[in-house]
């Protein structure tokens with residue numbers, strides 16, 4: 601007989617089916633790629649911290665936190681060669697594939713009719729203030745607030761953590777890079793809030809505790 605596989609039942613209870621579906625999507629990405637899952641949890645935490653400093657409360661704060669958690673969920677649709685890639689420079693073809701992930705993610709979310717704030721954060725998190733981002737090249741306040749918050753959190757976490765093709769920067773170096781991006785590719789007011797927040801409360805742990813974000817992701 602083969603070894604019995606133990607299936608852990610989910611200990612997390614959500615009030616709504618939509619929230620449960622969002623959680624399953626986040627967990628599915630975690631099964632695909634552990635770095636992306638830890639990154640998603642840290643980005644969600646940073647989004648919440650920036651959101652609090654920006655004065656967001658209630659559903660607005662909840663949705664921007666979910667936007668951080670699910671921003672890369674479209675990577676579920678990418679081929680395995682993208683996840684196993686260790687090169688900093690991708691081929692044109694692979695770059696095209698990676699850059700489709702915001703649209704894939706928004707399309708996945710369309711089926712569960714979640715908040716527009718969440719799907720906009722997923723769809724627009726690689727847009728840049730100066731119009732240099734993708735997939736649409738939106739600029740300034742054409743980019744919804746939730747997506748602008750996710751962009752700041754995503755960039756900061758990408759700079760401060762190790763990836764197969766890139767060593768993390770020290771915190772002072774990372775803060776300098778973020779300041780250089782402020783007002784150019786990232787919203788200056790949100791970068792200022794992020795800098796204040798990091799100075800006051802520090803960085804998120806590299807390996808977040810399992811389900812650490814759950815209390816902040818539950819709808820009331």
Ligand SMILES: [Fe+2]
Nearest residue numbers: 671672725726
């Ligand atoms: Fe992304």
